[in-house]
Amino acid sequence: MAKTMENVNCENHFIFADCDTVELAKQFGTPLYVVSEEMIRERCSEIKESFLNKYKNVKAAYASKAFLTMAMCRIIEDEGLGLDVVSGGELYTAIKAGFPTENIMFHGNNKAWEELELAVKSNVGRIIVDNLYELDLLEEIAKQQNRKMKILFRVTPGIKGETHEYIVTGQKDSKFGIPLEQIYEVVRRTMDSESIDLMGFHFHLGSQLFENHIYKAGVEVITKLVKDLKEELGFITRELNAGGGFGIRYTSQDEPKPLHYFTDAIMEAVEKQCCQYNLEMPTIIIEPGRWVVGEAGITLYTVGSIKEIPGIRTYASIDGGLPDNPRPALYKAKYDAVVANKVNEEVSTTVTIAGKCCESGDILIWDLDTPLLTSGDILAVLSTGAYNFSMASNYNKLPKPAVVLINKGHTELIVERESYDHLLDREIIPSYLEKNR
Template identity: 45%
Template structure:
């Protein structure tokens, strides 16, 4: 047995036949049992990420709450794992909230985000008494006030604010700059806070920000922290408002490629907590509860995607394509924001990778490319291509483009594989088609 590359799930190895094994199970055998495309998750890996975040942050500041950003990948199985590890849950839709409830997730540990929540979703949040409704704008604040008054309840809310920080990541995953659809500008947040403090039905407890995703530099997190704490000091000075909770979002980078290594969770935690403590002291603020919301960093590395290779197309002097039976309908990230992956052959992990291939999906778009000009052994029809680091944003963003059946998901635990989401069928595709 040899170790798999560092960005594969925790319990991954390469056996004497050159096959990838995850949690002790042969990945090639899994494709024969469950078909392809197939997403394989390692439960131990998810649990270790949850524990790592708790260990690194609460070890430095005990009053830290770790909240899983469910949009990264939310199923009943994952919700149950996250709940059992003592994390909260960030949802952004009524659908995510219902998945969480159906899994028995405690609603008082749920944070309900979203920049344009429907009336039905706000009513649902109030009915289920979610722990925090994260208000995105003044329009939502007014609607929520009316709904809460009509129900005769008092809801805990936070404001999402924009600290105006460039996180130096891809534009399509940048969320904390001033020109963003998310959150209040600071002056608008100040006016809204004054309004919320007068409410009998809403209790403003603090502020939330999220500056983006896949952020390799630590400094943007510190800049956002400084700006937000200065805003909190302003709210204390001008309105007498004492912030009970500060939610700093997520965005921690993870490794997708060899040689491109982000800071460790411990390094992020050390810098963030130190800045939090130092700035609170400088500004004369009592340190509030601190929340962080990792999503990608919790589940991305826990899963691989497995595909069968079909057509191989050689265009002499230009490019050699290897086509797989999935693509942008199950993983749109490369097409959407140029994400890069490092694929391998799960049935020949030990073979010399001396050929250059571009991995093409099966969908009717020229942009359906999963990886460009990557090194693999000489590819043959029937080989099993494995894409590591596919546990986040692949399945949640999947579609039925070209009437594609969304793939199956398998969870591995204690040397056993269980189906946590079956492959779709034609009945699933036509269920809502009324003809």
Template identity: 50%
Template sequence: MVLVSQHAVNEKGHLMIGGIDSLELAKTYGTPLFVYDLSLIRERAHAFIQTFRDQHISAQVAYASKAFSSVAMYQVMQQENLSLDVVSAGELFTAIKAGFPVERIHFHGNNKSKEELLLALEHNIGCIVVDNFYEIELLKMLTVTHKQKVKILLRVTPGVEAHTHDYITTGQQDSKFGFDLLNGQADQAFLDVYQDEYIQLLGLHCHIGSQIFETIGFKVAAEKLITKMIEWHTDYGFLCSVLNLGGGFGIKYTEEDAPLEPAVYVNEMIQIVKELVHNSSFKMPEIWIEPGRSLVGDAGTTLYTIGSEKEVPDVRNYLAVNGGMSDNIRPALYGAQYDAVIANKMDLPATKNYTIAGKCCESGDKLIEDIQLPVSEPGDILAMFCTGAYGYSMASNYNRLTRPAVVFVENGKHQLAVRRETLEDLIHLDLPLAMEKE
């Protein structure tokens, strides 16, 4: 086995993933197919946790499971001693069914329903990240009614704009998330809960965006939150024990991306918090972070089967695959870029420029524009890299396409984690017409 542009290739010229021939995976499970290399996920999880340990900092590393959630993936995160960030009753229910320790589950969301909060209370999960005043009212009513205590963080918007796409920035003032630090909302939320009989305020949370390649935004956010926590300690004698700085750590989708190692993000956060705490009488808080994409994104590869080709002279060559925006909406949604190879032609030169088109009935269904690949034929297998985050989790049945299967691989072994949808699955919620035509 050799490496071609850092990708493992066997003697047949086939791409290897997790010690397995990608053509074998495509033949066994069909395509489109999401393939996750668990060794990469475990390596990244260990790097985050170990950095906190090396600095002797009490911490929780919570997997932001909106990136990709399934029973098996939650069980992997449990094996790696991570906590879990969920954002809906569906994700929470999946975590419970996976047997994930409820005390390590954190529930996010800007519009949690009464039913969702009841589910969280019923299972006594570790923490609810409160997002707005309506949620405070709901929690007060439910905790009094059920005479049940609950631990919370207050999510705040620190006024920090991360350098990322507008759709995935969340820490600026103009955001649907959280209590504003600058206009007094956060202070009012604190006053509403800090002496409540049933609500135990642990501290503050923020999330400034996604796919971030620098540390300055995290450092500024940490400074703003610690300053507010110190202020509340000084004015009210209240000690926040948890500082949650969210996630958003970037990954390398293409050669143009330059993400930092997990240790760099974490060490910069720890350093600024240490400095701020050292200059006050405030106790060092427990630090929580919420990596999602950076845990599973580059561990995922999507395998497609190549079908038709359309050459538009002097314009472009379209190469169509048997998936598209139905299993990866990110390129159409906000221009996300990916790299890819022809998995069964890794030993051939890339001599032709293609645009990789999906099969959905939309002109905008293009996965990659302008990529050099070997000359392709129908039946070749295209491998698109770094699709482990927000691919399957945002997949749809648009055009009544079935959602792909998900396979886990590790050290030469493989197992089905999510089975492929069938045509019968597509209609299992449909009901026949019952009304007569008048």
């Protein structure tokens, strides 16, 4: 379904990526995820300019857990990036979209046999092995399939990023990765394996990070490991994956940095350490996800009931909330928003944006300054491209929103809105509960 938006009489409307958001809400309904293809491609171009074309022997893979549809797979392939997946479902989506499996990196801390089997049969480019249990499964599957799989070990460098405690991942007490104390044992084991080709190591420090010094610290820890493994075991590291986690702007309080702020620091640290330790430069890989798509997305809602508690608070309830954006409830994540049909009107009130779920914690934004709100207004919540669609649920039996891809005024529906029938598609009533009809 495609249409070119004609922005007529929209002086007071919020225009996002050349599209009138009020018209989008009318055409596709709300809640509605809106994603700008142009903004995604601009970020991909920055990756190429600031990293891929600037340095030799480097790679970049989009971390698809942030936002993944088959259309997104096609965009990422078209831009020449690799794809980072973390589940069998994400891998299957990429396969169905025709994404080149040799450019896929498969992450995850508890991959099931079926997921690893799909990865081996599909001949994915890299499997990021998280633990010894997974290594055992992978070796067995690879032997059965008569394949030799290229892997990286995920290691925990013992560095804690400055972000919410639920999205730090590089600290010593992390559910992810192999502790440094155990890495010698598993490297020694894989060096003699006929089914495993260990290429190097992966580390990830967390998400929504704004400082580059922890990336430098991570590189220093891992390159020291690379040196020691070479000296003690004769193992040569060919690849080093520094993950992603580069912060974006959600509110005016955030001060995001350009990509090169992080990648230059990573490359300078690797070059310095390799020179110091007399090591050959490995291939360096980054995996931005949120940074690629986060600011490229918005979510549109319709305002319903407005409840004023005199002298205390005014609640404006929307037709979505927790099921389509669980991040405020999970992480106390903060968002900014505009009233899409009153974007140029004077701010005159403060409201709290409440979701429609039967949960007191279903609050999308506390204390948002807006023009005078009325029922039927359209609210546009900004920077929802990452971890909204991908984390959406059907809590309270609410259908998931549609997703519209926009580009220079052109609109394309890439995920249909769920219906009530969709909610019941997989439900079965046992025969003994069937009523005579």
